Amino acid sequence: MNTLEVTGVSKTFDTPSGPLPVLERLTFSARKGELICILGPSGAGKTTLLRSISGLDRPDTGSVVLRGSEIDGPPEHLAFVFQDYSRSLLPWTSVVKNVELVLLRFSLMASERRERAMRALESVGLADFASSYPWQLSGGMQQRVAIARALAYDAPLLVMDEPFAAVDAQTRAELQDLLLEVHGQIESALVFVTHDVDEAVYLADRVIVLSKRPASVSVELDVELPSPRDQLVTKADPEFARLRTEVLSAIRH
Ligand SMILES: Nc1ncnc2c1ncn2[C@@H]1O[C@H](COP(=O)(O)OP(=O)(O)O)[C@@H](O)[C@H]1O
Numbered sequence: 001m002n003t004l005e006v007t008g009v010s011k012t013f014d015t016p017s018g019p020l021p022v023l024e025r026l027t028f029s030a031r032k033g034e035l036i037c038i039l040g041p042s043g044a045g046k047t048t049l050l051r052s053i054s055g056l057d058r059p060d061t062g063s064v065v066l067r068g069s070e071i072d073g074p075p076e077h078l079a080f081v082f083q084d085y086s087r088s089l090l091p092w093t094s095v096v097k098n099v100e101l102v103l104l105r106f107s108l109m110a111s112e113r114r115e116r117a118m119r120a121l122e123s124v125g126l127a128d129f130a131s132s133y134p135w136q137l138s139g140g141m142q143q144r145v146a147i148a149r150a151l152a153y154d155a156p157l158l159v160m161d162e163p164f165a166a167v168d169a170q171t172r173a174e175l176q177d178l179l180l181e182v183h184g185q186i187e188s189a190l191v192f193v194t195h196d197v198d199e200a201v202y203l204a205d206r207v208i209v210l211s212k213r214p215a216s217v218s219v220e221l222d223v224e225l226p227s228p229r230d231q232l233v234t235k236a237d238p239e240f241a242r243l244r245t246e247v248l249s250a251i252r253h
């Protein structure tokens with residue numbers, strides 16, 4: 001069974017200037033543990049798609065099925081990492097409490113909750129900052145806290161909306177490698193949205209290119225680059241260049 005099945009999802013917003021079709025019969029699936037990068041131009045409908053997948057918005061038609069159950073509200077089996085980390089962490093409480101917060105819905109003892117949060121912080125290299133406040137950390141570190149929070153939740157599906165768009169290039173490369181490393185240790189499928197072609201090819205097992213609005217799937221590409229990936233070695237691989245060109249031409253057409 002696939003972890004996620006998105007079938008024929010369409011969504012039109014009512015706006016003051018009339019109906020705005022944003023998603024049009026969008027169909028794709030994610031296997032267990034698969035890392036899918038969804039690529040599309042700004043305004044294509046990527047965030048709208050993720051909001052539909054995560055039950056924050058209801059599609060007009062079509063269905064989203066997570067591990068065999070149709071989604072009709074924010075499901076328990078999904079963790080979301082937003083683009084804007086500065087708004088996704090609570091500034092008035094510590095890093096570890098920010099992670100623990102998502103575990104409150106499970107009936108865990110306080111000590112178990114703390115343990116699970118600390119394990120997640122360790123896996124993103126932030127155990128030493130557990131009692132810091134988010135605003136004491138750099139942007140890249142704050143986004144690592146947001147990733148730790150998603151990991152602590154232990155969901156079969158992780159959804160990330162351009163999570164590295166707001167950090168500098170060096171930090172971004174480090175976060176990409178961190179994400180690959182932690183994703184390699186868990187069984188969750190990951191749907192990762194980006195508008196960066198290199199990022200998509202570097203991270204993905206499969207790249208899905210969206211058409212411009214209203215978005216539908218225009219191209220799907222399997223990425224068979226060897227793992228573990230490496231910023232220098234992988235990007236110098238002729239296969240990387242070939243995939244990159246194929247994705248770019250799909251975006252142009
Ligand atoms: N709640 C909403 N009401 C009306 N229009 C919306 C709403 N959410 C998004 N849109 C519009 O839908 C289009 C796609 O938005 P979005 O999914 O955020 O694109 P992306 O994430 O690919 O940049 C944009 O034109 C945006 O203005």
Ligand SMILES: [Mg+2]
Binds near residue numbers: 046047048161
């Ligand atoms: Mg967006």
